[in-house]
Amino acid sequence: MGAERHLDELVRDPLLGERQPDAPHIRAERRAINDRPPHLSSIPALDWSISDYTDAIEAGPEPRDRAARLSRAGPGGCRPRLGRLRPCQPNQSRRFAVARGEDQHRNPQSNIEIAQEAAMRPIVDVARDKLGIPEDAISQYGKFKAKISLDYIRSLAGRPNGKLILVTAITPTPAGEGKTTTTVGLGDALNHIGKKAMLCLREASLGPCFGMKGGAAGGGYAQAVPMEDINLHFTGDLHAIGAANNLLAAMVDNHIYWGGEPAIDPRRVTWRRAIDMNDRALRSIVNSLGGVANGFPREDGFDITAASQIMATFCLATDLQDLQRRLGNIVVGQTRARKPVRAADVQAAGAMAVLLKDALAPNLVQTIENNPVFIHGGPFANIAHGCNSVLATTTALKLVDYTVTEAGFGADLGAEKFMDIKCRQSGIRPDAAVVVATVRALKMHGGVARDALREENVAAVEKGFTNLQRHLANLRTFGVPAVVSVNRFTADTPAELKRLTELCAAEGVKAVVADHWARGGEGAVELARTVVELADSGKAKFQFLYPDEMPLLDKIRTIAQRIYGARDIEVPSAVRDQLKQFEEQGFGKFPVCIAKTQYSFTTNPDLKGAPKDHIVGVREVRLSAGAEFVVAICGEIMTMPGLPRVPAANNITLTEDGRVTGLF
Known part of the structure; x- marks a missing residue:
């Protein structure tokens, strides 16, 4: 009964990003725990994660000692969380005041529980000590959030820019990649090795938070905090943006x-x-x-x-x-x-x-390790350009030596738009890129079913590597050197990790295994050192994918063929006429923003790996004259999502003492 209650409360389905206590695969794994064999029956059910039980049951009676070790608290009092081993930094039991029983067994913590235990510093102290920003240059939104004065930002114009690192990923899968978590972990790791660094992230939308994706502040011990505020109303920027949008709609009808x-x-x-x-x-x-x-x-x-x-x-x-x-x-x-x-x-x-006016000032918060984070602006990457605000990024470049930012979803969407839209309009240039991948996600791209991901399958890693390979090739097209960050899961075998490292090396790219989810910045130190070496190497030779003068239709075709691996595009005559009209009206030099599924290089979300010679159908085009780009809507993508059958909102609530639970 305890194990079932524990799973109902804490298991999150990675495909839907929501609580799924009644999903078939969860019911099966719950039964496996409750019906565990005799050699495991002495270990309390509540002290295990699903993956721990699966590992031990499949291995048989021999690893009982190992199984018992997995069930106990790790260094610093932190147990493994569901699905992974999560040993924590030795000092985290002090920093987060982890409550433990005398037997050192405790429940796994959710992301929000970890965030709520974080020892945050007053944001004025973070601004002053980490960034040199005086107190009169910030406007506080409570004790732990602030906006940076636009007047102060203007005063930074004469400072040189630091290095810019872009974090992107392979094509998303239900197995999860952890791009935002990697971004936060890398920022903490850079500070851990003595570099002056900060992060630039996007603001969370309430739609995904209450729908299927969950929060947008990272995970585990690589999070931005205060997590609940960031994922909900934050400083009200999205409300201001919605109000401005609807004011214009009202004035048009008026x-x-x-x-x-x-x-x-x-x-x-x-x-x-x-x-x-x-x-x-x-x-x-x-x-x-x-x-x-x-x-x-x-x-x-x-x-x-x-x-x-x-x-x-x-x-x-x-x-x-x-x-x-x-x-x-x-x-x-x-x-x-x-x-x-x-x-x-x-x-x-x-x-x-x-x-x-007030929303345009960048928002400053901190990581769990008290390092600075700008979280400002939040366009989706599948149906918009997927990057945080130019103002936040350019300000960070003036304040620190290394700015780490992310672009949404895979490198075919967020990274391409970062290069061809954000960099084109702002003048910024990335010095290095980090591509986030996992062994099990590559196995899914290699055709392995979700319920077989825990089985060693080096051949599937090799087959799925074609997805990562294309993303790396695309980054080379832009002249940006890259490193691969591998998030290791407990089921990853040495043979799989070794083969992935070899495959990356054959592409001339280093792969680094990182464990920032469990250990914060300390778990990504090797990644940070590799990124610093790459960013300081001067290897970046940035270039755009297409020139401004290229016709809009050819820009769409260029992205489809060179980034998605398509044979061609399919464009109805009405859409062709619309593109010609945009050009006649003076918008022909705008870049193109492709809106399509994030789950595939194609417009079919079910096609994994790196499909070639497919056709990209362009359903509609929209002019974004304010953003200065043209949106090409491809496939069945919607600009207004719907809620899933079981929305995440079903499990979000307040406790009697007013604490938020169930949020990511």
Whole structure:
């Protein structure tokens, strides 16, 4: 009974990112624990993870001593968490005040439990001691969050830039890769070896938090804190972005209602509303129903805020003036003569900028190890450009010697957009890249079923390596040197790890096994040293994938063929005409942002590995004149997600003393 309750509370399905106590594979593993063989029956069920039991049961009676060791607290009082061995740093029992029984057995901790035990420093101290930012240059949002003054940021203009490290990953799988966790762990490790470093991450969206992905602050002992605040309302930036988006929508409909000039054709309004929530019911709606007093009925819809043009515009702006200029350039629709109508034409840009004025200042928090983190802006990488704000990144480059940032999902999405959109518009250039991978994820790309991942399969690692190989080749296309960070799981065998290291070496890339989830910065020291060596080597010879002058259609084709391995693209005549119209209106030099599934190089999420010679179908194109790129929507991707059958929100609640539980 205890084991079942324990699993119900703590097991998270990595595919859905949500609690799945009734999933078939969980029920089977729960039965395996409860029906464990006699040689394991003396070890309390509650003190085991599923993977520990699987290891011991498959090995038979001989490893009983090893099995008993696995069930006990590791160094510093930290037990392995579900699915992995998690030995912690020797001093973590003091730092996190871990409560242990006299027998040293305790329950595994969830990410939120670890975060809630973190010994945070006042954010004014972190700003002063780690970054040299005076107290009068920050605005505190409570004791542990702050915004950095835009005036102070302007005063940094004369400082030289430090090194920029981009963290990306292989194509995501249900097995999980741990990209944000690696980003945080690497930042802590750089500080651990004496380097002045900080992180730049994206803000979390409420949609994935309550839906299927969970939080966005890292995991284990490589987290940004305060975790609950970061993953929920934080400093209110996403609410401000949503308000600015919907103010423009209201002013567009008001402009039509009162017959303003230029006269907008109600049939050709392209501006959509936004909400920071997964809600499929809002994807397509009809507004202004109920009579003449409510306006002109027309088709409309909502996007999730993280995929909105305002979010992308916000993240690519360099200062308030640039933000207001970009907001004014947003195209909201057309006249009957097919002329574009901008936000400036409905006199909305100034009010939108006012709503976003305070939000534009970067947010400062800290890691569990008290190192500085900017968390600012949060566009999705599958349906937007997937990078934190330009302002946060450029500020960090002035403050520290090494800035570590991430781009969403695999290198085919977030990293490509980081290079071709964020770097193109901001002038920043990465000095090195880290590609996050796991043995079991590569085995999934090699065709291994999820329930067989614990079995040694070197051949599957070799087959699945084609996915990592293509991502490494893509980074070489941009002229960025890379290192592979391997997150080791307990089921990874020496033969599999050795073969993965050999395969990476054959590509001219070093693979480093890291354990930052369990040990924080100390677990990624070798990775940090490798990254420093790579970033300082001067090997980066950055280049874009395509020139500004290339036609929009050819830009889409270039990404599909050179990054996704496609044979060609399939573009309906209506989409081709739309692209030609964008070029005629002066938007032809914009980069392209591909919106497609994150689970494959193709538009079919079920095709793993590195498929070649497929066709990428372009369903729709949208102009993001404020963000200054063109979105090409491919396959069945949605700009408003829906909740899964069992949303993560089902398991998030408050305890009697007001503590959040169930959040990641």
